[in-house]
């Protein structure tokens with residue numbers, strides 16, 4: 001997919017304030033520092049689009065971007081911040097839950113997972129919840145340039161084996177690197193295919 005235009009639309013804390021749901025929507029989420037901003041910038045080819053390493057816990061907003069006037073790319077606030085109060089974690093939960101279960105044009109969620117790390121409970125639980133709620137999702141393993149491709153493949157095989165313990169059918173997964181651009185064509189191609 002050629003990205004002809006990518007621009008910021010709005011930041012919201014309420015589902016009701018999100019843009020009119022008149023385009024397919026793809027939302028990206030993951031633990032803080034997983035590489036979400038870098039991946040969104042890499043996908044869109046716009047370096048300042050998503051802000052890299054914004055202050056942890058400060059960005060509890062749903063950011064909408066319009067791509068090619070065809071689909072919405074959504075940057076969801078991450079989970080797993082160490083220094084976030086209980087009440088803001090609860091606010092996050094409410095907002096994300098409302099968004100994920102009631103956003104009518106939400107086509108697919110992309111869950112970002114750091115390719116270097118073994119499966120983390122917080123990610124597995126988040127994906128299980130998506131499954132329970134019937135929200136379609138794919139997984140994107142980030143920062144694959146940080147180790148050899150042999151090591152990346154081993155790590156991902158371990159990850160998928162762990163998921164097979166609870167999932168009959170594994171969600172689709174992508175290998176990505178914001179450094180090298182690996183996974184860009186595959187993820188954008190997937191979105192293009194689904195939008196067709």
Ligand code: GDP
Pocket residue numbers: 030031032033034035036037038039051052053054078142143144145146176177178179180
């Ligand atoms: P976010 O908190 O999930 O938005 O993560 P960021 O995009 O801010 O990235 C967190 C850190 O990881 C930054 O120092 C990035 O430069 C680094 N990073 C992100 N993606 C990659 C990647 O694909 N490869 C490498 N080597 N570093 C990355």
